[in-house]
Amino acid sequence: MLESLFFLIVAAVAVLSGILVITCKNPINSALSLILTFFCVATFYVMLEAPFMAAVQVIVYAGAIMVLIVFVIMLLNIKTETDKRTSHAVLISSIIGLFVLFETIYFLNRSSLTGSKGLMDSAMIKSVGHTEIIGKALFTDFLLPFEITSLLLLVAIVGAVVVSKRKI
Amino acid sequence: MGYEILGLPLIYYLAMLGKVIVVFLFVLLTVAYATYAERKIIGHMQVRLGPMETAWHGLLQPIADGLKLFFKEEIIPSQASKLVFLLSPFIALVPAFIAFAVIPFGDTIEIAGYKIPLQIAAYYDTAAGKVIDVNVGVLYILAMAGMGVYGIVLAGWSSNNKYSLLGGLRSAAQVISYELAASFALVAVFMLSESLSLQKIVADQAGVFGWYVWKQPLAFILFCICSVAETNRTPFDLPEAENELVAGFGTEYSSMKYAMFFMAEYANMVTVSAVAATFFLGGWQGPTPWPILNFVAKVYFFMFCFIWIRATYPRYRYDQLMRLGWKVFLPLALLNIVVTGIVVTLFK
Numbered sequence: 001m002l003e004s005l006f007f008l009i010v011a012a013v014a015v016l017s018g019i020l021v022i023t024c025k026n027p028i029n030s031a032l033s034l035i036l037t038f039f040c041v042a043t044f045y046v047m048l049e050a051p052f053m054a055a056v057q058v059i060v061y062a063g064a065i066m067v068l069i070v071f072v073i074m075l076l077n078i079k080t081e082t083d084k085r086t087s088h089a090v091l092i093s094s095i096i097g098l099f100v101l102f103e104t105i106y107f108l109n110r111s112s113l114t115g116s117k118g119l120m121d122s123a124m125i126k127s128v129g130h131t132e133i134i135g136k137a138l139f140t141d142f143l144l145p146f147e148i149t150s151l152l153l154l155v156a157i158v159g160a161v162v163v164s165k166r167k168i
Numbered sequence: 169m170g171y172e173i174l175g176l177p178l179i180y181y182l183a184m185l186g187k188v189i190v191v192f193l194f195v196l197l198t199v200a201y202a203t204y205a206e207r208k209i210i211g212h213m214q215v216r217l218g219p220m221e222t223a224w225h226g227l228l229q230p231i232a233d234g235l236k237l238f239f240k241e242e243i244i245p246s247q248a249s250k251l252v253f254l255l256s257p258f259i260a261l262v263p264a265f266i267a268f269a270v271i272p273f274g275d276t277i278e279i280a281g282y283k284i285p286l287q288i289a290a291y292y293d294t295a296a297g298k299v300i301d302v303n304v305g306v307l308y309i310l311a312m313a314g315m316g317v318y319g320i321v322l323a324g325w326s327s328n329n330k331y332s333l334l335g336g337l338r339s340a341a342q343v344i345s346y347e348l349a350a351s352f353a354l355v356a357v358f359m360l361s362e363s364l365s366l367q368k369i370v371a372d373q374a375g376v377f378g379w380y381v382w383k384q385p386l387a388f389i390l391f392c393i394c395s396v397a398e399t400n401r402t403p404f405d406l407p408e409a410e411n412e413l414v415a416g417f418g419t420e421y422s423s424m425k426y427a428m429f430f431m432a433e434y435a436n437m438v439t440v441s442a443v444a445a446t447f448f449l450g451g452w453q454g455p456t457p458w459p460i461l462n463f464v465a466k467v468y469f470f471m472f473c474f475i476w477i478r479a480t481y482p483r484y485r486y487d488q489l490m491r492l493g494w495k496v497f498l499p500l501a502l503l504n505i506v507v508t509g510i511v512v513t514l515f516k
Contacts, residue, residue: 051302
């Protein structure tokens with residue numbers, strides 16, 4: 001009971017701040033709302049017994065990435081967006097949005113829950129530890145995707161250095 | 169005492185509340201008297217007396233200062249971004265305090281037959297027979313350390329003042345750079361403890377020679393220097409370099425809001441000192457048989473070092489600061505992780 005009440009409050013904040021992200025005229029206010037949304041998502045992770053994900057969500061998204069975004073907005077001194085009516089963009093994006101919404105609802109209703117449970121239940125997480133489970137999975141079953149991701153990040157870093165430096 | 173709420177005895181909740189209040193009061197008092205200690209210590213280091221007028225040797229000076237700031241006029245610049253301007257002192261202050269929730273400040277004590285661990289976010293599981301705490305405590309502290317920067321950055325931006333903005337930008341760049349090195353220094357520690365829970369990290373450091381400072385001296389030095397930079401203290405206090413930026417991000421703030429930034433800085437010092445004591449000097453496991461005394465003494469030792477450093481070193485230049493962070497500390501911290509990894513794999 002208490003947990004679902006808490007969930008509803010956090011969910012309401014999440015949805016509200018999510019709406020604020022796209023409706024705020026000022027880019028800094030949008031960024032702040034996005035940080036709030038990330039916090040709500042982190043709270044959901046805690047409620048789903050995934051504390052590691054919650055901590056990483058706050059450190060990486062709310063901490064590192066959003067500081068960078070706020071930093072860039074401040075550095076470029078982006079002014080408040082003046083009220084421009086770009087009807088084509090709004091029309092096209094709302095059509096795509098509605099399409100995706102209907103698609104989601106359709107696919108959700110088409111299937112039903114099978115009731116079979118996976119390996120990772122509450123007891124397992126409690127006895128082994130969430131961080132340990134993720135670590136083990138990342139370095140055994142998902143080693144190749146993990147390494148490919150790190151390679152991609154390396155390419156991105158080298159690319160950033162090449163682009164930003166005139167002479168290497 | 170048979171009364172229960174949600175399957176847990178009432179004393180659990182009372183103990184939780186008690187711990188929150190005690191820790192909060194401790195941090196607040198330390199913050200207030202850290203300002204006094206700073207003025208006194210730096211005063212004596214510069215052959216001055218420091219505050220002497222308010223009560224015996226100026227002992228009531230922090231209270232007088234607090235009252236003065238409280239009754240000052242509150243000025244909000246007309247072109248400021250109001251909501252963010254009002255919010256940012258709180259954003260700076262709150263993370264500094266709540267990081268304390270996962271720091272163990274004493275051994276498990278027994279009240280009326282129930283075992284109470286002296287750590288806010290922890291309880292004693294009678295079925296399992298051990299203390300259960302936040303099992304990602306380390307990451308929680310890192311996350312909260314990352315949140316504190318928003319207060320300063322947003323204060324700088326919302327003041328609508330060039331000096332403030334520059335101070336805020338500097339702070340953002342500085343904290344991102346040094347947070348990375350500080351986090352990597354801590355990674356080496358939890359590679360040894362094999363756990364992210366602070367209970368486990370403290371339990372592993374039994375005895376003075378079990379402290380991680382002996383096994384990870386490089387990480388300890390790196391963490392100490394980086395935490396000075398993260399708390400925006402001299403010699404890394406560029407966000408509020410008064411001879412070039414007036415007062416940096418805090419230029420437009422007055423009255424209680426200014427006091428809150430001040431408190432946030434000192435609360436961050438307390439928190440960082442507590443983290444350093446927990447990770448490297450064994451937390452409450454220490455030279456004397458009184459756990460709480462050990463912990464408090466270590467925290468105050470680090471606080472003293474902060475003040476000592478301020479009295480000793482001149483301020484860095486901005487490019488020196490960036491070079492030091494990215495080209496010296498980060499590679500050293502990474503090297504430390506690699507070496508620790510090799511040693512742990514070979515000698516286990």
